[in-house]
Amino acid sequence: MIAAGLDPIAQFEIHKLAELKIGKYDISFTNSALMMVVSVALISLWLLLSSKKSLIPGRAQSLVEVSYEFVADMLRSAAGKEGMKFFPFVFALFLYILFANLLGMIPFFFTTTSHIVVTMVLALMVFFLVIIYGVYKNGFGFLKLFWPDVPMAVKPFVCLLEIISFFSRPLSHSIRLWANIMAGHIMIKVFAGFCIMLVGAFGLVGGSLAGILPFLMTFALTPLEFLVSFVQAYVFALLTCIYLSDALHPGHH
Amino acid sequence: MLNAMTLTGLILAAAAPSGAHGGEYGDAHGAEAAFPPFDPTYFATQIFWLLLTFGILYLLLAKVFLPRIGGTIEERSSRIADDLDAASRMQREAEEAEKSYERALADAKAKAHNVSESTRQAVDAEIKTEVDAADAEAAKAAEAAEQRIGAIRDKAMANIESVAADAAQAAVEALTGKRPTLATVKKALN
Numbered sequence: 001m002i003a004a005g006l007d008p009i010a011q012f013e014i015h016k017l018a019e020l021k022i023g024k025y026d027i028s029f030t031n032s033a034l035m036m037v038v039s040v041a042l043i044s045l046w047l048l049l050s051s052k053k054s055l056i057p058g059r060a061q062s063l064v065e066v067s068y069e070f071v072a073d074m075l076r077s078a079a080g081k082e083g084m085k086f087f088p089f090v091f092a093l094f095l096y097i098l099f100a101n102l103l104g105m106i107p108f109f110f111t112t113t114s115h116i117v118v119t120m121v122l123a124l125m126v127f128f129l130v131i132i133y134g135v136y137k138n139g140f141g142f143l144k145l146f147w148p149d150v151p152m153a154v155k156p157f158v159c160l161l162e163i164i165s166f167f168s169r170p171l172s173h174s175i176r177l178w179a180n181i182m183a184g185h186i187m188i189k190v191f192a193g194f195c196i197m198l199v200g201a202f203g204l205v206g207g208s209l210a211g212i213l214p215f216l217m218t219f220a221l222t223p224l225e226f227l228v229s230f231v232q233a234y235v236f237a238l239l240t241c242i243y244l245s246d247a248l249h250p251g252h253h
Numbered sequence: 254m255l256n257a258m259t260l261t262g263l264i265l266a267a268a269a270p271s272g273a274h275g276g277e278y279g280d281a282h283g284a285e286a287a288f289p290p291f292d293p294t295y296f297a298t299q300i301f302w303l304l305l306t307f308g309i310l311y312l313l314l315a316k317v318f319l320p321r322i323g324g325t326i327e328e329r330s331s332r333i334a335d336d337l338d339a340a341s342r343m344q345r346e347a348e349e350a351e352k353s354y355e356r357a358l359a360d361a362k363a364k365a366h367n368v369s370e371s372t373r374q375a376v377d378a379e380i381k382t383e384v385d386a387a388d389a390e391a392a393k394a395a396e397a398a399e400q401r402i403g404a405i406r407d408k409a410m411a412n413i414e415s416v417a418a419d420a421a422q423a424a425v426e427a428l429t430g431k432r433p434t435l436a437t438v439k440k441a442l443n
Contacts, residue, residue: 009288012290014294014298022301025297025301026294026297026298027297027298027302029298030299032295032299033298033302033306036303036306037302040307040309040313043310047313054325055328055329057325064322065322065326068319068322068323068326088315092310092314092315095314096310112303114290115289115290115299117295117300121300121303182290
């Protein structure tokens with residue numbers, strides 16, 4: 001049992017909480033689904049309690065408004081004023097990822113963004129939104145995205161690079177978030193596990209003395225992971241803004 | 254460091270299926286199971302619940318929360334702009350009021366100056382006439398006094414003559430025993 005508790009991968013395991021099936025697809029309610037529901041419920045609760053529409057904002061309302069302005073400025077500066085029609089989408093992405101990451105920082109909580117399926121679906125949503133909206137708005141003009149203003153001699157080569165970079169976007173977009181979150185969780189678990197193992201090996205006194213170093217490491221990694229939680233949500237939303245800007249203005253980037 | 258850990262994860266994942274080949278589509282439990290993030294058993298449920306919860310969040314934000322928050326922010330900024338407008342208008346009004354007050358003050362000062370000047374002139378004129386009248390009276394009185402003094406002196410001079418004549422008569426009588434007539438004496442004195 002101690003060995004299972006020390007396994008740094010065990011935290012990513014999914015357990016069924018309730019069986020559920022549609023056709024041949026297993027859509028059971030799992031611990032992952034529970035965390036998704038909890039994070040959406042928490043976001044809603046936060047926004048519900050702190051948007052009292054008062055003219056002079058309190059602390060909670062200020063926090064909501066700061067987040068709003070933060071994402072709105074990010075989108076406006078990356079994609080311009082027309083980009084604001086995607087604001088609900090970008091804000092939803094930012095809050096969804098931020099809350100999933102932060103909830104995952106609570107011990108024994110499951111981190112939804114530590115699964116590549118989740119981040120990949122989020123990245124693919126952005127990818128297809130860019131393609132569908134870009135073609136809808138610009139028609140064939142959207143292909144100018146792959147035909148940049150460079151000397152004719154290097155144009156085919158740059159065009160090839162543009163195509164490769166465009167289609168590798170969902171991969172880099174999703175793996176960046178997933179790898180950061182998963183690696184951070186493994187690291188904390190490994191260093192925290194060292195403390196337990198040392199106590200097991202050298203007894204309470206000797207193990208506690210020997211465990212000071214991994215304990216300090218765990219202590220230092222925890223705030224770093226909180227920072228990573230925020231930064232990765234920010235980076236994901238920022239890249240989304242930049243990609244959406246391509247759908248709006250494929251000619252110049 | 255993060256990249257190194259990611260690599261570890263990938264290696265673990267790649268290594269996992271060899272140990273858990275049978276368990277991949279069966280029950281993925283125990284140390285033999287695949288690396289959980291790459292276990293396809295739960296892909297469908299995760300995608301389903303992700304789309305469901307994200308969709309709900311998107312709808313809530315788009316239809317309820319963002320219009321509310323945006324409305325509050327807009328209302329506040331327009332209210333601040335209005336307040337600033339009102340403040341600058343009031344300042345302008347205050348400046349105008351100050352100007353008109355200063356104008357009224359200057360007018361009143363000028364008027365007061367005029368009044369004091371004219372009063373001073375009138376008072377000066379009155380004083381002058383009174384002083385003149387007093388001067389004239391004083392001059393008259395002085396003249397009258399001079400005339401009286403003159404008359405008294407003449408009278409006194411006349412008296413001196415008769416007294417001198419008397420004294421001369423008496424002196425001559427005492428010396429000669431013979432009293433000269435008044436006319437003689439007077440003739441002798443002149």
